[in-house]
Amino acid sequence: MKTLILTIVLSLFASTSLNAQWEILNEGFKGWINSIDFVNENIGWIGEGEANLLKTTDGGETWNSIPVNENWNINQIDFLNDSVGWAIATIYNSSGSWTIIIKTSNGGYSWLVQKQIADIWLNSIYIIDGNNLYAAGDNKIYKTLNGGLSWDDVSPNIQGSYYRSLWFQNPEYGVIVGDYCDSTGCQGIILRTTNGGSTWEQTITNEFSDITNLQFLDNTTGYFTAHSDTIYFLCKTEDMLKTWTVITQTSTNISSYKFLDSATVYTAMSNGWNENSIKKSTDGGVTWQNIQSFSFLLNKIYFNSSKVGFLLGGFGAGGRGGVYFPFLWKMSPESLNWEIKKFSYPVLDTYFINNNRGFLFGGAFIGHCGDRGDILSTNDGGKTWELKYSIGDSCIDGGTFTDCIFFDEFTGYCLAGGIYKTTDGGNNWAEIYEFYPDPFIDSFHGNDMYFRNEQIGWVVGSYEINTGETAILKTTDGGYTWDVLYNCPNTYNLHSIYFSDTTGWAVGESGMIVKCIQDEWVKTTPLTDLPLKKVFSIDDNVWISGGYMNDQNSFAIFLKSDDNGQTWIKNQAIPYLINDMYFIDSNLGLAVGADKANNGVILKSTNGGDTWEVIVDSLPGPLNSIFIKDNYGWAAGPYLVLRTTDAGTTWIDDRNNKTYPTEFELKQNYPNPFNPNTTLSFVIGHLSFVTLKIYDILGREIAILVSEEKPAGEYEVEFNASNPASGTGLSSGIYFYVLNAGGRTLSKKMCLIK
Template sequence: MKKLVLFLFLTAGMLQAQFVDWQWLHPKPHGNHLNDAVILSGGKILTFSDAGIVSISTDGGSSWTLLRPDTVAGNRSIYEADFVNDNVGYAVGTAGLAMKTTDGGATWAQLTTNLTSNIWYVDFVNENLGYIGGSSGKLLKTTDGGATWSEQVIGGTTSVLVYKIHALNADTVYAGTGSATPGRLIRTTDGGATWSAVSGYTATGTVRAIYFVNPQIGFVGDALYAINKTTDGGATWSPVDYGTGTFYEIKFATDSLGFAAGADGNVYVTTDQGTVWTPSFIGAAPTSNVYGLALGGNLAAGPKSAVSVLAVCEAGLAVLSNNSGATWNILGTSLNREELREIAFVNDQFGFATGGSGTAGDSLGVVFVTNDGGMNWTQLPFNPKFRVYSGNFLNTQTGYVSTRGNSGVFKTTDGGTTWTQQTLPITSTTTVINTTQFWDEMTGYVATSGGDILKTTDGGATWTALPDPHGTTAIYDIELFSASDLIATGTSGKTYRSTDGGATWVNLNPTTTTLYAMDFPSPQFGYLVGSSGRIVMTSNGGTTWTTQTSNSTATLYTVKFFNDSVGFVLGSVGEVLFTSDAGTTWIPYTQAPSNATFYSADIRNGGLYAVGSRANIIKGLFSGNIPVELTSFTASAADGKVILDWTTATETNNARFEIQRRSGNEEWSVIGSVRGSGTTVSAKAYRFTDNSAVNGIYSYRLKQIDFDGSYEFSQVIEVNVGMPSEFALYQNYPNPFNPSTMISFALPQSDNISLKVYDILGNEVAVLLSGKLDAGNHTVEFNAAGLSSGIYLYKLQNSAGNALYGKMNLMK
């Protein structure tokens, strides 16, 4: 085991190195806005997105490889790409990003343009001759494949934005801007030596799309949702208005067949050289912008007269048509792209996420579940007709989700197959239930946007309104320390603690800024986050608070800590902050998904899970392998039980301890698990009781597992389990269980015994043992696969008529 000094040198910078990357779990391949795409030969597709991701598919979109080619900043968004052949391509984006590939996108080289502002567009005539344009009135030309660039004089001021470039040939090039000076549509006919406004173009919308079929016939799409057509080389133009929106791209496959990227989930198609444009709905949300189009030869079997069209949109959506826009197929996987508000894991494999549409007319609430640690998600067949704002699963079967109003809490006891709607003692039908927290199967709390705190002590059968000092202002989060000890926080920083189950409350006064979430990694250490980058911390259970410097102005919606010192805060505009020193310093993590809002997070399986806008579910992965310093590990046996105790001096990224046992030369078997303390420099003590050991000599060891999956074994210790001194029956383990559990008992002498199981009404449902057994400790397995969920009793009786009873809970 490595020593304490290794932890003492762990700085915030080192922690950033440990936080290696985001893994996209939903949607796939990712959920960043897609800005452009290209189709190359052989079915190869490249898409370009916010946050600098290049996604490559070589099988027509069935599978994808994700690259981050920006070696300077790592996360600059890519706005536009242009390939002159299957190997040579160029890409541009934010903060002066300009790159070139000569191997079909596998690798990229950074180009030096001396621009630091956004570059919106790139268009090349051939491998060497091309143009880029962007912010600050910049339009640059290269004649040597991007090795050097010369600035074009286009007139206007530095506030001009050059959004579009279309090179008809080496001499004639069009550019679109957002300003009347130098002109919304400008042109050069001498290879860039001079530029002037196209005098016949009088439309006032910002030009975002340009395409000329030939020198005479051309099209311009603008931010007023009009397509303007010329048939005389730009001398005159005829506009067609399509309502509200922006046309971001126009491309033609032939002189007659063209496509325009719309702003309402439509690609507009013309088959008559732009006389009529017909919308073709691509299957995205009706409000989705289509930002880019790529045209290619037919990628599917069928008539080669058809054209493949790839439309790329918001939220990572790429949609492919292999029949010239008649029908569309979504590439990648997505259950939907609505907002997710909550994520939590019950164990390493089972987790849930909730959300849905905030538009009343959509009538959509969703619950996603995973059974493989988040790698794959399914949507439950349950729609409460409103967004699911919060939820709480107690195990894989029993859970609660909440929407809004006095009937907005739903309970499942079968893993989400069926749900029971519950009634709350409030009158509003629209107040949002922001948080749902249960301590155990019986006791739970919900809080609302109307300042209500409601409590159940019978598993949701009935609810009671608690006296609450928040008044009618919103409560956003509740933290439970026990069934009766809780903190509630919300609007204007109102934060109160009750230690008597909500009967009375004490004002904690952390801040006057609205707070959205809290996390207490231990009873004394707690963190609250909220509006305007606010983070407050207590190290004494809320008696006093310290406002921390986050250097953020984002709205912070969620906070999760590994331990008292190491944690994460997430919020709007893709904000992700982390600390390794209890918030003394907060470091922004720059490669988070772009412009997404994160509403909820959980820590599990070696990383940080987060959900938010666009149905994003992501996992921040961790590296680093500083194990735990184990200072003692002992075992003692009594009355058929083995008690294991161990202590640690320090821990770093310690997820859990796995307890393993063997007898003689048997293989090691896992008999239980104890959660670790993450990262801490404080001594920690742990205990585990083995109730299933019978007479004999046993070996035990600990498998200490880090959050990144790395592990180490402890030394092996032995214990001799001797003869019991009294007739005893022990609590079954595990409990609750599904479908099997172990029942242990002790016999001080050989005896005829019976072990039977009864339902709650006293009906016998199983005979586990009946006959003579030797003295000693015994364990019997009870398999309840054929029984329904509920409380069951087990009875052990000896020949003298002495009976012992136990109670167990089957939860399916």
């Protein structure tokens, strides 16, 4: 937990208006990102694996989400212009999997399925012009001559082949590469056609085990990547891959590359955690300069027509079938530095030294290599972020960063698999104490810490392997040594610790509450068997939150005491799981968490936690951390970073300095009943593609009043029942009007009386 200077915060909040503001600083990705395409220097798209598309109209500075069919996983996108594009997507359900080829004619806002193929994985699509396209994957090749109205199978009958990349000079002349595997192993395969796929010239080479990533600068000069065993190659061809030369070979995977001209090329190289970098060559790939190193996997590097670079990468958590946390970086031609523009990250804690300098802390279990932890920093209040420090690379389990505290602008401590310290304001971190030097010996896992000053602090957690006991540790020398003050065998984790004056509180699994007075910790009588997640206290006031939720039920609990734990008020009717909270005084508090659908919420209480007002809800993903300092506040979770400047009940968009309501709202029409005219009003909080439609009581569509992209704001639309879009007047009765924006839907009914 955090130690703040309450007298300062109190004086500033005393003049705070309740009409405060939250702004979204970062809205992350919900699925893996592996495809990007621009049609000019401003307009581009990114395909998300989880039924989503992102679009930019300002050269990649901001990206707006466009929901697509919830059953589609977008794998590859290719756009002809700012309206027309194609994508390859995959559908999974209980009966199998299908690949679909889809087309948009309105910039990605709606899509039409053109072809559906069972049990085939297409991974590459190439647009020659508006009529002629090719798509390939597995051992199949398809082409269309009419913009996708029909697709023909032009595959040669080569069993064991897998096509990975394709390029066409014109509808007749092209090349496809991949790998061919039989009982002896895998080899590279090259297919060439000069008659639109009617026949294919085949080359199988044992120099490589696979070939991929075709790129051509012109009709003769092309490049590809390949690998064999543990060696990776970047190759050049000037005769449609009849011959080639190896220009680079390395033991690091060349996951992506981009030639800007015959001399300048960038590569994204990635070999897990410890070898991830962007390299640049100015001699056509012969020699390389290391530009920047990363602790994340790098998936795709791309440059638009203005030579602005974009990098797609991230990491997966939870092992196979887990969650992906993607990052998007951008590089301008004026700088070689790659700046994080948008990201998802499992944030567990937040801390700001001042209104500009702050940190996000977190991490996750990443599979057989254990946990990883990272520290991200900002110098502009959270608008842009930089990865400062990572642990757990090279398959060394480093733990996740769960808590942090600073004592001044230079000195701070973080908790992970050990205690980490900075003395230069978070630019550099060093481990000063390791809780589990040998993972095969009983090791302590810390979940939360509290420092009274720079020397005295406590950590709560549990021993993991042999004893399985809860423990509280204390340091009196700034974290360099720790002593066990309290342990309780055969119990579960303690999750949170907090102190007010000389009284300390720690809470954990199975309703466990431990109280400390004058360094003596005593377990109190349990009030619940639910897990307790967070504790906060001021003077004699103590607040504890906990529980869990699923799709069907809420098992959240909130405990409150105003007499230092002698008596408790228990609230199990709260419909939200509170993950973190901060009280300004005994009455005014803010909390963050999630509802039972795991949507994020921000709550506010003005009566000491007796009741909670919803400030913001329906956010994409839970919020795990809240931090308040000097009239500013930040809230963060895996998919969002938000900021308030005055206690937060609306949010603002710094891109245009407008204030927007957080709610997505459809208002009751006026007048109602009506004849024949009425006004429909609605509010949207983000740039979205919006539809507003009228339906009769049988569900038939009567009129479309709105069908276009609109910026955030309040809108009014006039509806005339005597002249709807259908061209006929309506009879008296009940009608429904339905608003859809950004994948969210609201509806209301209205009454026409003639």
